[in-house]
Amino acid sequence: MTTQVKIDRGAGIAVWRQISEWLKTEIAAGRFAEGARLPAEADIASRFEVNRHTVRRAIAVLTSEGILRADQGRGTFVASAPISYPIGARTRFSEIVSGQDRTPSGRMIGSSVEPADAVIAEALSVSAGAPLLRIETLRVADGTPVLVGTSWFDQARFPGLVAAYAETGSFTRALELCGVPDYTRKETRVTAELVAAADAALLGLEPGQPVLVVESVNVDPVDAPVQYTRTRMAAERIQLVIEN
Amino acid sequence: MTTQVKIDRGAGIAVWRQISEWLKTEIAAGRFAEGARLPAEADIASRFEVNRHTVRRAIAVLTSEGILRADQGRGTFVASAPISYPIGARTRFSEIVSGQDRTPSGRMIGSSVEPADAVIAEALSVSAGAPLLRIETLRVADGTPVLVGTSWFDQARFPGLVAAYAETGSFTRALELCGVPDYTRKETRVTAELVAAADAALLGLEPGQPVLVVESVNVDPVDAPVQYTRTRMAAERIQLVIEN
DNA sequence: GGTAATTTGTTCGTATGTATC
DNA sequence: TGATACATACGAACAAATTAC
Numbered sequence: 001m002t003t004q005v006k007i008d009r010g011a012g013i014a015v016w017r018q019i020s021e022w023l024k025t026e027i028a029a030g031r032f033a034e035g036a037r038l039p040a041e042a043d044i045a046s047r048f049e050v051n052r053h054t055v056r057r058a059i060a061v062l063t064s065e066g067i068l069r070a071d072q073g074r075g076t077f078v079a080s081a082p083i084s085y086p087i088g089a090r091t092r093f094s095e096i097v098s099g100q101d102r103t104p105s106g107r108m109i110g111s112s113v114e115p116a117d118a119v120i121a122e123a124l125s126v127s128a129g130a131p132l133l134r135i136e137t138l139r140v141a142d143g144t145p146v147l148v149g150t151s152w153f154d155q156a157r158f159p160g161l162v163a164a165y166a167e168t169g170s171f172t173r174a175l176e177l178c179g180v181p182d183y184t185r186k187e188t189r190v191t192a193e194l195v196a197a198a199d200a201a202l203l204g205l206e207p208g209q210p211v212l213v214v215e216s217v218n219v220d221p222v223d224a225p226v227q228y229t230r231t232r233m234a235a236e237r238i239q240l241v242i243e244n
Numbered sequence: 245m246t247t248q249v250k251i252d253r254g255a256g257i258a259v260w261r262q263i264s265e266w267l268k269t270e271i272a273a274g275r276f277a278e279g280a281r282l283p284a285e286a287d288i289a290s291r292f293e294v295n296r297h298t299v300r301r302a303i304a305v306l307t308s309e310g311i312l313r314a315d316q317g318r319g320t321f322v323a324s325a326p327i328s329y330p331i332g333a334r335t336r337f338s339e340i341v342s343g344q345d346r347t348p349s350g351r352m353i354g355s356s357v358e359p360a361d362a363v364i365a366e367a368l369s370v371s372a373g374a375p376l377l378r379i380e381t382l383r384v385a386d387g388t389p390v391l392v393g394t395s396w397f398d399q400a401r402f403p404g405l406v407a408a409y410a411e412t413g414s415f416t417r418a419l420e421l422c423g424v425p426d427y428t429r430k431e432t433r434v435t436a437e438l439v440a441a442a443d444a445a446l447l448g449l450e451p452g453q454p455v456l457v458v459e460s461v462n463v464d465p466v467d468a469p470v471q472y473t474r475t476r477m478a479a480e481r482i483q484l485v486i487e488n
Numbered sequence: 489g490g491t492a493a494t495t496t497g498t499t500c501g502t503a504t505g506t507a508t509c
Numbered sequence: 510t511g512a513t514a515c516a517t518a519c520g521a522a523c524a525a526a527t528t529a530c
Contacts, residue, residue, distance in 0.1 A: 087486050118272050188486040192436035192454040192479035210436040210454035235436035242331050242432040242486055284495060295519045316496045317526030
């Protein structure tokens with residue numbers, strides 16, 4: 001049963017908007033399944049007796065909202081549902097992703113040693129200017145890049161961390177090797193920004209798209225700060241979930 | 245004492261980037277206080293012996309990051325720190341804002357009755373298509389618009405809610421009048437999007453700026469869903485804080 | 489209230505360095 | 510080596526908004 005919707009011209013609502021609303025409700029109602037291909041633009045156009053450009057405009061706004069995904073030459077598809085990313089004391093990327101029947105992976109983009117700026121020094125309880133390890137990582141779920149993260153560690157405390165991370169590919173295990181048996185997330189701050197050029201390339205995002213920026217501090221069992229992380233997440237592919 | 249910094253040409257780092265880093269560290273070090281006016285572009289340009297365009301580019305990246313704020317004719321200012329918005333079971337806008345020595349206010353933008361779409365019906369445990377009250381609000385802190393929220397309620401359960409909200413200006417008190425003595429936040433989902441045109445006008449944002457989108461469900465003391473809210477927050481003015 | 493000075497915003501044009509093929 | 514594309518940097522002039530006198 002497809003809802004019979006007519007275009008209402010001269011109703012003060014642009015035709016492209018009426019079509020985009022129709023598409024939205026069809027998708028929300030599940031009549032176009034996740035990942036399904038939409039009818040060709042020409043078919044939608046003839047169904048509503050409008051020009052194909054009108055349909056294109058309707059589709060364009062939904063792609064910019066991340067609801068649709070248009071691949072040149074292949075067609076337009078209902079975007080896959082965003083990954084739900086629970087924010088809690090024991091957030092671990094790989095566990096979250098595998099819990100949603102997706103395959104996680106990740107790799108180190110780079111690492112360096114740099115002096116602590118005022119904000120990070122405060123968060124890690126080191127003096128400003130103290131040398132910090134910086135590790136840049138890219139996390140992927142089911143082949144789609146989802147987030148890039150920058151983590152800072154006190155170099156004096158964890159001299160062997162970069163090697164340990166390069167070997168294990170996991171902060172949890174790398175920190176174990178460096179004598180931190182467990183860690184928990186203490187505070188999390190969330191904002192949104194426009195994607196930086198370098199991140200856009202890594203995440204496969206168009207410039208001008210929004211990213212969620214999550215800054216958090218991980219502490220060891222005795223509550224000493226261990227890791228400061230700034231994560232940029234492709235907003236259209238992820239949804240943070242806070243349970244109360 | 246202002247740090248003496250020289251521009252290093254031919255060092256592989258663009259001049260505009262060196263200036264933007266310099267500005268960033270000056271601000272982080274507190275040498276330009278929050279709300280303070282920066283030297284005029286022309287002055288910074290002559291201080292570093294570069295073109296004004298070069299300074300403008302440095303300033304542009306910092307405005308896009310929300311660190312600076314440029315007003316034509318007035319000058320360029322260090323942006324005020326974002327409001328910290330704790331997400332918890334008892335989140336109340338007015339308490340959060342007054343707790344940070346800012347003056348909260350708000351007004352109702354509009355209200356209507358509309359049939360429940362699939363997602364909201366599920367969240368509010370009503371059948372799809374059931375009539376819902378939709379209330380649109382704008383929240384302001386210290387004269388700056390911070391967020392626009394759309395809330396949905398089951399009309400059958402709260403027929404007098406719009407009037408109660410219009411009178412009290414508070415969901416807490418309006419729900420009290422409708423027989424809900426207290427409510428708590430059950431689940432919160434966070435994403436980011438580009439601001440919609442209508443919201444941009446309300447929030448005083450440029451089109452193309454990111455907004456944090458927070459969707460949440462409030463439940464009454466017996467855990468029945470009462471209110472579904474979709475809030476759009478000016479990302480540059482707010483920071484969500486999740487304590488663990 | 490009017491005017492000039494100040495400051496950011498916009499649009500031309502020109503030249504140079506850098507990376508890629 | 511040359512051709513090309515792109516980002517960077519400079520210069521000049523003017524528009525638009527705000528402030529100071």
